[in-house]
Amino acid sequence: MAGCCSVLAAFLFEYDTPRIVLIRSRKVGLMNRTVQLLILAYVIGWVFVWEKGYQEVDSVVSSITTKAKGVTVTNTSKLGFRIWDVADYVIPAQEENSLFVMTNMIITVNQTQGFCPEVPDKTTVCTTDADCTAGSAGTHSSGVATGRCVPFNGTVKTCEVAAWCPVEDDRHVPKPAFLKAAENFTLLVKNNIWYPKFNFSKRNILPNITTAYLKSCVYDAATDPFCPIFRLGKIVQSAGHSFADMAVEGGIMGIQIKWNCNLDRAASHCLPRYSFRRLDTRDLDHNVSPGYNFRFAKYYSDPTGTEHRTLIKAYGIRFDIIVFGKAGKFNIIPTMINVGSGLALLGVATVLCDIIVLYCMKKRYYYREKKYKYVEDYEQGIGSEMDR
């Protein structure tokens, strides 16, 4: 017990500090302080001030709503004079993080289930029934082959298929784009973001935006950087592309909203930054499978009860709203990790200078004498102890 107490007392009331050799040398001293200063500058300047190493980081959780506005008129031989409003060109009517605006289309009206010739291409052109395999349906077929070879028009014969007839002929995409006037349509993006770790949330319609301003503003990077209403043509233009070109075969535009917030500052400094990027083409030299399109149908029932449909191959621009960003707020743990690592790094200064002093300088043996105390193994060293 007494032994225990004395050991405990020895432990508690003891303070151990390493013994130091202080070498007064201009050269070595300056080098040492320089290296220590560099390390300190790196830790304080880069890690803490620039990269904010004292902050804990969280990723954004986001919710989007979109709404397009705009009307246009077209006049073609097939459809005649026709108005197109939001319910006509936004398909589907609502999506979570994106909005599709149809800009071009191939429309096949009044399709009914039946038998008709396929559209001519390498695999469907035929001369006799033997060229067509009954029951086959290729990846690009409009229907299932019946096995008969029938005339497609006055000059060509193709395999007959069981399909929605007449089959769609998508060999020629209308140029210029059918609804190229969509360039002037507008898109309102409402975005609510939340950083769960810090329970901080904000909308992209900032507190200082009034209803009057919102009714008339249009986003401009210089004059109205926080107006959430975007003119479609400008979105495409800002990404370095031409709306008229893009509208022919369609494409995907990304509207990127970056929310990088420093939550150690006031909430009013946490603002959205908009940028635009085309998402569907990577490389002009390797432009395989360009554009964006999908097929949908409107179904009708005639008085006899027979179902018929209008098939629309819709080309258009899908606007994906991509919200990303990180918020940082002071937290003791990353601070301590970086402080700890910084302290350990200061040890590098000592290692470096030690190498120079003890192995490179003229007086290295002299310095080694001062730093080291050699101790031989007990049995061997009892007679030849070199205590310097």
Added chain:
Amino acid sequence: MAGCCSVLAAFLFEYDTPRIVLIRSRKVGLMNRTVQLLILAYVIGWVFVWEKGYQEVDSVVSSITTKAKGVTVTNTSKLGFRIWDVADYVIPAQEENSLFVMTNMIITVNQTQGFCPEVPDKTTVCTTDADCTAGSAGTHSSGVATGRCVPFNGTVKTCEVAAWCPVEDDRHVPKPAFLKAAENFTLLVKNNIWYPKFNFSKRNILPNITTAYLKSCVYDAATDPFCPIFRLGKIVQSAGHSFADMAVEGGIMGIQIKWNCNLDRAASHCLPRYSFRRLDTRDLDHNVSPGYNFRFAKYYSDPTGTEHRTLIKAYGIRFDIIVFGKAGKFNIIPTMINVGSGLALLGVATVLCDIIVLYCMKKRYYYREKKYKYVEDYEQGIGSEMDR
């Protein structure tokens, strides 16, 4: 070669340890041990136990399916007695991470392409044809102006437009909400999560939930916290809002599913936590552009082949399912980083006490004598070596 061997032997069979001054002083010793204890308590208590600094972290990858259930009846002069079931009020029928339930609407039946007067507002009211610019279409226009000024009703004249006629009149939103009974509808949310780094997956329909329980349970934070069926009214109420109010102009509700899992424990401890948050309003004082609505149309074909449509401006609540969370599992690297930083931080105790012992205490010169060994530059120091 022999020189090489001896250098290698010297390197391998040598052990260097710093020489230490052990100062037996109650004051300094206690202070030293206290600082070391605080640092240890921080590292072990906060970093390892509370913040789980020994764990590697991964973000959740999630997949959601939703299904609404419920029927209601409405009786209005415009539509008469009408049943509304899931296929009528969930638009579109399926989405990936959200579900829209229509609660209110402005319906314009039997629209056909034609010419008709615009709805009166500041920009459309006119007295003569000169007030209307042919070919113009404002952001909020229903169609393209023809240039004529025609009577809207007995008292007002507005610019005529080429549009789907009659144009929609959305000046008055029905109050109370048309489908306010949607409050009693239910929403089943099936969520499958996966942590790729740990290859751990789980469903929110927990292993102990039976088919019988699932057929009849309703989520309640206290009594049934793991039932994945939510009553719509309760979702809105839990977020602190009134369903009846929200149903008029619509809105966005977030159903947040948090999966924070400690994978060092049994998988059965990894459970979903549900919370609800309204996502579309931030600030009651700055309530610009409230609610949520979109337009869609149902297209019909009459016996003559003319297309007509019913335009519906649907107000409703979109339920966004937001899944987030992190899983942690023991990993040697973050453990070692934190151990390493902790060790380096213990050095702070020495630095602190050194400052006090060597610069503040009465006996500082005495202690400095014990700790430091001053070595002058070789040439200068040969005669005045102070070896203490």
Added chain:
Amino acid sequence: MAGCCSVLAAFLFEYDTPRIVLIRSRKVGLMNRTVQLLILAYVIGWVFVWEKGYQEVDSVVSSITTKAKGVTVTNTSKLGFRIWDVADYVIPAQEENSLFVMTNMIITVNQTQGFCPEVPDKTTVCTTDADCTAGSAGTHSSGVATGRCVPFNGTVKTCEVAAWCPVEDDRHVPKPAFLKAAENFTLLVKNNIWYPKFNFSKRNILPNITTAYLKSCVYDAATDPFCPIFRLGKIVQSAGHSFADMAVEGGIMGIQIKWNCNLDRAASHCLPRYSFRRLDTRDLDHNVSPGYNFRFAKYYSDPTGTEHRTLIKAYGIRFDIIVFGKAGKFNIIPTMINVGSGLALLGVATVLCDIIVLYCMKKRYYYREKKYKYVEDYEQGIGSEMDR
């Protein structure tokens, strides 16, 4: 001032290095070097080479488009001989990160608003009007009860409801699946990824893929691992399930695209890895609420203006495209953090060997003599200073 200068000079031109005891002992030396080597091997081998601890990491931001292709024929008594193409079985026509393919269905044609008997089950079977509560609508009801008990067929009477009549009878799911031929349909996935921190973007249609290859290839893990066209049956099979079984009640398949890129290497090494996982079932023993289905309707208008609809309860497979992954690139901060922690960890070797040398070995008192210099508190120690 002079005092200031001398203090500054003393600070700048001084270099302090700890005094070291070099113990020449085979046992301790080898142990010391072994522990140091293990720590170095861990830091360099595991932290830097394996886990790439010198890299800063960023998560992927992704954009997806999908397109299904394929046609099939069905022949049933209810619907007759019918072709199904993309516009018929992909519902809705386009979504952002997923694609639903209908594989089975329960179709109720020609529903009109009216009164009719409910489908018989535990809650709806009745004998007299007293068994039915007028105005009630259970969670699984097709409509609102009128309070009357009417014959459902020759043997059973059920409560009458105001609903879309005739009500849907979903008691028997067609088996085998109606559109089981969907197994041969194909799905093209176009994916564009972006790492914001490094401003690096890439498509999954790699630069070396030609239009000819894309027109005919099908994904195979061994022979065509980068072809972005997947055969639906193969997707399900790769996840270890049977398409024919899954097609009956539907389900959710995850197509996982992993983009783990080391951006210190050439961009051509950054490639997508495809894997497949079924997302809707967790546990065969607890198979509650299996499959995936939703209801949608096609609305028609007959010559009298009455609206009628076809209700479809669509069972099918929803393919969720899940893109995840991290990119790493060399960055000085994580490197320095790991270097710093590694350096601090080397201190563990010293602590470990110290314990052995000073407390466990035979010659421990001898070594302690060499390492420590005991200094008593000044007043106490002036006479009994033990300076060894």
